[in-house]
Amino acid sequence: MEEATGSNPQSLGFTEKLKSWLSWSWTYVCFIWFGMVLVMIYVLWSPLKLQETLTSASVFLNTLTPKFYVALTGTSSLISGLILIFEWWYFRKYGTSFIEQVSVSHLRPLLGGVESSSTTGLFSSVNGEAEPRPSVSECKVWRNPLNLFRGAEYNRYTWVTGKEPLTYYDMNLSAQDHQTFFTGDTQQLRPEDAVMQKAWRERNPQARIRAAYQAIEINHECAAAYVLLAEEEATTITEAERLFKKALTIAGKDINLLVYIKRRLAMCARKLGRIKEAVKMMRDLMKEFPLLGMLNIHENLLEALLELQAYADVQAVLAKYDDISLPKSATICYTSALLKARAVSDKFSPEAASRRGLSTAEMNAVEAIHRAVEFNPHVPKYLLEMKSLILPPEHILKRGDSEAVAYAFFHLQHWKRAEGALNLLHCTWEGTFRIIPYPLEKGHLFYPYPGCTETADRELLPSFHEVSVYPKKELPFFILFTAGLCSFTAMLAMLTHQFPELMGVFAKAFFSTLFAPLGFFADKMESFMPSSFWHQLTQI
Numbered sequence: 001m002e003e004a005t006g007s008n009p010q011s012l013g014f015t016e017k018l019k020s021w022l023s024w025s026w027t028y029v030c031f032i033w034f035g036m037v038l039v040m041i042y043v044l045w046s047p048l049k050l051q052e053t054l055t056s057a058s059v060f061l062n063t064l065t066p067k068f069y070v071a072l073t074g075t076s077s078l079i080s081g082l083i084l085i086f087e088w089w090y091f092r093k094y095g096t097s098f099i100e101q102v103s104v105s106h107l108r109p110l111l112g113g114v115e116s117s118s119t120t121g122l123f124s125s126v127n128g129e130a131e132p133r134p135s136v137s138e139c140k141v142w143r144n145p146l147n148l149f150r151g152a153e154y155n156r157y158t159w160v161t162g163k164e165p166l167t168y169y170d171m172n173l174s175a176q177d178h179q180t181f182f183t184g185d186t187q188q189l190r191p192e193d194a195v196m197q198k199a200w201r202e203r204n205p206q207a208r209i210r211a212a213y214q215a216i217e218i219n220h221e222c223a224a225a226y227v228l229l230a231e232e233e234a235t236t237i238t239e240a241e242r243l244f245k246k247a248l249t250i251a252g253k254d255i256n257l258l259v260y261i262k263r264r265l266a267m268c269a270r271k272l273g274r275i276k277e278a279v280k281m282m283r284d285l286m287k288e289f290p291l292l293g294m295l296n297i298h299e300n301l302l303e304a305l306l307e308l309q310a311y312a313d314v315q316a317v318l319a320k321y322d323d324i325s326l327p328k329s330a331t332i333c334y335t336s337a338l339l340k341a342r343a344v345s346d347k348f349s350p351e352a353a354s355r356r357g358l359s360t361a362e363m364n365a366v367e368a369i370h371r372a373v374e375f376n377p378h379v380p381k382y383l384l385e386m387k388s389l390i391l392p393p394e395h396i397l398k399r400g401d402s403e404a405v406a407y408a409f410f411h412l413q414h415w416k417r418a419e420g421a422l423n424l425l426h427c428t429w430e431g432t433f434r435i436i437p438y439p440l441e442k443g444h445l446f447y448p449y450p451g452c453t454e455t456a457d458r459e460l461l462p463s464f465h466e467v468s469v470y471p472k473k474e475l476p477f478f479i480l481f482t483a484g485l486c487s488f489t490a491m492l493a494m495l496t497h498q499f500p501e502l503m504g505v506f507a508k509a510f511f512s513t514l515f516a517p518l519g520f521f522a523d524k525m526e527s528f529m530p531s532s533f534w535h536q537l538t539q540i
Contacts, residue, residue, distance in 0.1 A: 073493035241268040333372035345420030382408030
C-alpha cells in the first residue's frame with residue numbers, strides 16, 4: 001500500500017508537467033504548423049499543378065450565374081438564422097451559449113485549462129445545505145440597525161451639501177415606528193404621550209422639537225421626549241449620549257424604551273471610540289432581551305467586533321445567527337465571506353490560481369463570495385468603489401440597493417483592512433452571475449430575487465442617488481456573432497439579386513485584395529531562394 005501511494009504522486013506530477021508543457025507549446029506549435037503549410041504549398045505549387053487548378057476554378061466560378069450566388073448567400077443566411085434561434089432559446093433556458101459551453105468543455109482541457117469543480121460544489125451552500133426559500137413578503141422594509149443620528153449626522157450632511165439625505169417616505173416610516181414603539185397603547189395615553197404621538201407625525205423637524213419640549217413641560221420624566229431631542233436636536237454624538245442617559249434614568253420599566261435607549265447608547269459609545277464598552281453593552285442587551293432578535297442587534301455587535309479585529313468572536317456570532325432557519329442579511333453573508341476571504345486573500349493571485357486551480361480554502365472563500373453576491377448583488381460595486389457612497393437610509397430593503405449602501409457605508413473599512421480581500425472580491429464576484437440560474441425567477445442558494453426592489457429602493461433613497469438595479473446578463477458572443485452573420489449574408493443575398501453585375505465586380509476586387517499578401521509572399525520567396533534550390537526540392 002505504501003509503495004502504491006508513493007508512486008501515485010509521481011505519476012500525477014508527470015501528467016501535470018506533460019499537460020503544462022503541451023499548453024505552453026500549443027501556441028508555438030500552431031505558428032510552426034501554419035508556416036510549414038505555407039512552405040509546403042509553395043514547394044508543391046508546380047508538381048501538383050496548383051496554378052492550373054486555380055485557373056480552372058476561376059473559369060468555373062466566372063461561368064456561374066448570379067442566381068447561384070443568391071442561393072449560396074441565402075442558404076448561409078438561413079443556416080446562421082437557425083443557429084441564432086437555437087442559441088437564443090438555449091440562452092433563455094440555461095443562461096449560457098451552447099457553442100461556448102461545448103467549446104469550453106471540450107477544448108479547455110486540451111489547452112491545459114483548469115477544469116471547473118462539480119456543479120454540486122458550486123450550487124450548494126457554504127455549509128453544504130441548500131438555503132430555504134421561504135414564502136415571505138418579498139419587499140418588506142426593515143429598520144436599519146445601524147441608522148445614523150438625524151441631528152448629529154444627517155443634518156450635518158444637509159448643512160454642508162444642501163441636499164436632503166432622507167426621503168419623506170423613509171422619515172414617515174420612522175415616525176410610524178416611533179409611534180408604535182413608544183406609544184403603542186392608544187387607550188391609556190397620558191397627556192405627554194398624546195403630545196409625543198403628534199410630535200412623531202410632524203413633518204417639520206423644528207415642530208417635532210417644539211412638541212418634545214411641550215411634552216417635557218407637561219411631565220419632566222417623559223423619556224420619549226428626551227429620545228426625540230437626542231435624535232434630532234443634538235448636534236454632536238456627545239450631546240446625544242447625554243440626552244439618552246437622561247432618558248434611561250426615567251424610562252422606568254418600559255421595555256421598548258429601555259431596549260431602544262440602551263442600543264443607541266451602545267452606538268454612541270462605538271462612534272466615540274469606546275468600542276469595548278459598546279461591545280459589552282450590546283452583549284448585555286442581547287442577554288437581557290433574547291427574544292428581540294428582530295431588532296438585529298447582532299449586526300451592531302458584528303460591526304463593533306470587526307473594528308476590534310476580534311475575528312474569532314465574529315465567527316462565534318456568525319455561527320449563531322448564520323443559521324439555515326434564520327433570515328439572512330447582507331451583513332451576515334458578506335461578513336462570512338470576509339472571514340473566509342481574509343484567510344487566503346493575502347497570498348491570492350489570479351494568475352497562479354488559473355494555473356494550479358483553487359485550493360480548498362480558496363474555493364470556500366469564492367463560494368462564500370458567490371453566496372453573498374447572490375443575496376445582494378449591489379454590494380460589490382460600493383466595496384470596490386465603482387459607485388459613490390451616500391449616507392445610508394433609516395430603513396432598508398433586504399437584497400436591495402438600500403441595504404447595499406447601508407452595509408458598505410459601515411463595512412468598507414473592514415474589507416480594506418483585510419489585505420487582498422478586495423482584490424479577491426474583484427476577481428470573483430462577477431462569476432456569480434454565471435452560476436445563478438436564468439431567467440431570474442429561479443433561485444439558487446436563496447429564494448428568487450424579487451423584482452420589486454428597484455421601485456422600493458427609489459422610495460427609500462434620495463433622488464440624487466442613482467439606484468443600482470440587478471445586473472442583467474449580457475448576451476454571449478456567439479449569439480451576437482450569429483446575428484451579425486445572418487444579417488450580413490441576408491444583405492449580400494438581396495444585393496446580389498438586385499445588382500448582379502456590380503456585386504460581381506465587387507467580389508473580384510475583394511478576393512484580389514484578399515490574396516494580394518499571399519502573392520507578395522510568394523514573389524519574395526522566389527526572389528530570395530534560387531530557382532535551382534526549389535527544383536531540387538521538387539525532385540525529392
